[in-house]
Amino acid sequence: KVYHLNIGQPDIKSPKEALDAIHSYPNDIIAYGESDGDLALRNAVVKYYNESVGVDVSVNDVLITTGGSEAILFSLMALCDPGDEVIVPEPYYTNVHSFARMANVTIVSVTSLLEDNFALPPLSMIEERITSKTRAIMLNSPNNPTGHIYSPKELETILRMCKEHDIFLIVDEVYREFCYDGLNFTSVLKYKDYSDRVICIDSVSKRFSMCGARVGVLISRNRNVIRETLKLSQARLCSPTVEQYASLAAFGAPADYIENVKREYEKRRDFIVKALAKIPGVKCARPNGAFYLIAQLPVEDAEDFAIFMLRDFNYKGETVMLAPAEGFYESKDLGRDQVRIAYVLNTEDLEKACNCLAEGLKAYGQRTL
Amino acid sequence: KVYHLNIGQPDIKSPKEALDAIHSYPNDIIAYGESDGDLALRNAVVKYYNESVGVDVSVNDVLITTGGSEAILFSLMALCDPGDEVIVPEPYYTNVHSFARMANVTIVSVTSLLEDNFALPPLSMIEERITSKTRAIMLNSPNNPTGHIYSPKELETILRMCKEHDIFLIVDEVYREFCYDGLNFTSVLKYKDYSDRVICIDSVSKRFSMCGARVGVLISRNRNVIRETLKLSQARLCSPTVEQYASLAAFGAPADYIENVKREYEKRRDFIVKALAKIPGVKCARPNGAFYLIAQLPVEDAEDFAIFMLRDFNYKGETVMLAPAEGFYESKDLGRDQVRIAYVLNTEDLEKACNCLAEGLKAYGQRTL
Numbered sequence: 001k002v003y004h005l006n007i008g009q010p011d012i013k014s015p016k017e018a019l020d021a022i023h024s025y026p027n028d029i030i031a032y033g034e035s036d037g038d039l040a041l042r043n044a045v046v047k048y049y050n051e052s053v054g055v056d057v058s059v060n061d062v063l064i065t066t067g068g069s070e071a072i073l074f075s076l077m078a079l080c081d082p083g084d085e086v087i088v089p090e091p092y093y094t095n096v097h098s099f100a101r102m103a104n105v106t107i108v109s110v111t112s113l114l115e116d117n118f119a120l121p122p123l124s125m126i127e128e129r130i131t132s133k134t135r136a137i138m139l140n141s142p143n144n145p146t147g148h149i150y151s152p153k154e155l156e157t158i159l160r161m162c163k164e165h166d167i168f169l170i171v172d173e174v175y176r177e178f179c180y181d182g183l184n185f186t187s188v189l190k191y192k193d194y195s196d197r198v199i200c201i202d203s204v205s206k207r208f209s210m211c212g213a214r215v216g217v218l219i220s221r222n223r224n225v226i227r228e229t230l231k232l233s234q235a236r237l238c239s240p241t242v243e244q245y246a247s248l249a250a251f252g253a254p255a256d257y258i259e260n261v262k263r264e265y266e267k268r269r270d271f272i273v274k275a276l277a278k279i280p281g282v283k284c285a286r287p288n289g290a291f292y293l294i295a296q297l298p299v300e301d302a303e304d305f306a307i308f309m310l311r312d313f314n315y316k317g318e319t320v321m322l323a324p325a326e327g328f329y330e331s332k333d334l335g336r337d338q339v340r341i342a343y344v345l346n347t348e349d350l351e352k353a354c355n356c357l358a359e360g361l362k363a364y365g366q367r368t369l
Numbered sequence: 370k371v372y373h374l375n376i377g378q379p380d381i382k383s384p385k386e387a388l389d390a391i392h393s394y395p396n397d398i399i400a401y402g403e404s405d406g407d408l409a410l411r412n413a414v415v416k417y418y419n420e421s422v423g424v425d426v427s428v429n430d431v432l433i434t435t436g437g438s439e440a441i442l443f444s445l446m447a448l449c450d451p452g453d454e455v456i457v458p459e460p461y462y463t464n465v466h467s468f469a470r471m472a473n474v475t476i477v478s479v480t481s482l483l484e485d486n487f488a489l490p491p492l493s494m495i496e497e498r499i500t501s502k503t504r505a506i507m508l509n510s511p512n513n514p515t516g517h518i519y520s521p522k523e524l525e526t527i528l529r530m531c532k533e534h535d536i537f538l539i540v541d542e543v544y545r546e547f548c549y550d551g552l553n554f555t556s557v558l559k560y561k562d563y564s565d566r567v568i569c570i571d572s573v574s575k576r577f578s579m580c581g582a583r584v585g586v587l588i589s590r591n592r593n594v595i596r597e598t599l600k601l602s603q604a605r606l607c608s609p610t611v612e613q614y615a616s617l618a619a620f621g622a623p624a625d626y627i628e629n630v631k632r633e634y635e636k637r638r639d640f641i642v643k644a645l646a647k648i649p650g651v652k653c654a655r656p657n658g659a660f661y662l663i664a665q666l667p668v669e670d671a672e673d674f675a676i677f678m679l680r681d682f683n684y685k686g687e688t689v690m691l692a693p694a695e696g697f698y699e700s701k702d703l704g705r706d707q708v709r710i711a712y713v714l715n716t717e718d719l720e721k722a723c724n725c726l727a728e729g730l731k732a733y734g735q736r737t738l
Contacts, residue, residue: 007401009400009401010398011398012398013397013398014397014398014399018399019394019397019399022391022392022394022611023391023392023393023394024392025388025391025392028382028383028388029379029380029381029382029383029578030383030387030388030578030579030580030581030582030612030615031378031580031581032376032378032580032581033581066435066583066605066609067605067606069604069605069606070605073605077471082451082473095603095604095605095606098600098601098603098604099604102446102471102472102601102604103471104451104473209398209399210399211399211400211401211606212399212400212401212402212607212609212610212611213399213609213610213611214435214583214606214607214608214609214610231467232467232471234464234467235438235464235467235468235471236435236436236438236439236442236464237436237438237464237580237583238581238583239583240435240581240582240583240609240611240612241581241582241583241612242391242581242582242609242611242612242615243399243609243610243611243612246399246611
């Protein structure tokens, strides 16, 4: 048996409301929807933002995209010309690198450190990366892979800098619901003074455990951003019709659906942080949100170790699959001794996985080369 | 009442099998699927190609994409560097222009003419457009917007030219099932000698009247093309899970589903070609396939006429919405007196729409400016 700590596919059930909607899908033609998304769904998003996120957005600020992925890609394409630059703190969500390549945009990274709990590096370090080609800074909060949540102070500081340099701030907030230790999440949309330079990315994937639905959201109060993004949306015609219908229903799920999911993840976070701390030589920052963490292992090459675990090791017939963290860094040679762990398994499995990891590290240290 | 002749949204029901699959979707997590597509669906595609299209493809040649749209975009991105060129006969499917912009690819057009029934222009005309930056020729057969079906001879000629100049041939065959007058369609995949330079685009949208499912297919026997496209697929994670499941079921629909749909479109084609011929000054080529045609109207500016029809005209309380054809041409000033008509309405509605169009043209001619 292999415990998959390497991917962010939750084992949480999608809301009953969404599954019921699929089972009673009412139309006999699976027809094109609107390019900007199903209007009822966009209105549900608006209601959710007004009531649950506590920010005031209008339906004209909201576009439905084919997953948060497309929202990131479209943001880059809408804002940037080929050759333009976007600044991203590393380690960062690997696929952003691919989206940047598709949009012919260069990612410029600033390194955040495990020792600092992956907080934003000093403003001066970010500022010196800004060139005439910089179009935006992109954050992911709560962060995949670090679990860091950018504080209101960090956000405001960076927004002020964006204004000063006339660039955009894109914040991917798809893990917004998953903030622990009683932390309240502050959406970038809260800062209305900076509305003209903010794009917020959202998705049903993690919130409702509907990763396969490919229903995302792009929100901006900047009319030009919405207009340019809509052009891109029109080219690909629409996002999936049936799953937009299911997503609409998901937004109608009772509030305790998300509460329960969050509590479950917080329990897992508490469990895994404690379990990892007991393994000699393993270090990790305590993640405040999302369901990932970066762990530093007592190995030189985490990729080699990950391969060892899969190919040459088992403990009671079980092993663990890990994501080497090197791929989450833009800078060469960073993160070589780190892995990303997705704590999307129940605590019982997490316990077995951590035992397995501990035994694996022992065996890896003792192997004869 | 407005008759929509402007968009390709069929009024045909999706297969019962697909709707049943949705209504009995068995999973309680709408989870990520594989980036290259659901394996069962890919195998169904292979079976369909072997048995119905009569070409031999393997599951490794097949990637599921998020609609034919994404397959076109990924083809361009996989083949081209920024600044590269792709040759496309015009008039052509407008959104290709947007995909080319996203991929930073330049579309170079060769004009096909209504008088020639929109056949490929002489080879020499195409050949003189080839430069060192040309990476591919892109066809759509049966064609949207012209209804033209590229003949086996046209295909082979152009393949030979592609080989000679070491470029690719991309053929979008999403309307493959809809060939009239007893014509048999020849897929570009039939030409195995040219396998290394062929990409075939497909989709469930039109075949199964599932436009909103956003499930497309990219097929190539060129390993590099598949590998590069897979990288793009991995970035966006997967195509919609529930609708892939429905598409799998659609491939199991009885053969007469498509037969009936095809007969229905052929009836509509016959009807509208005859009806348009009766309107003074209207010319159109007889389309052999798909469900579009380009009609030349006795007006100077089809866009102005289309606006007139919507804003200033009705006949018995009804009017017609038309797509001006200018947008389907890359060359400036071509197609100004043409419109694209999608005959996706039943013949009764088509009759009323054509009457309306005839009366509209009369009124437009007699209006005082």
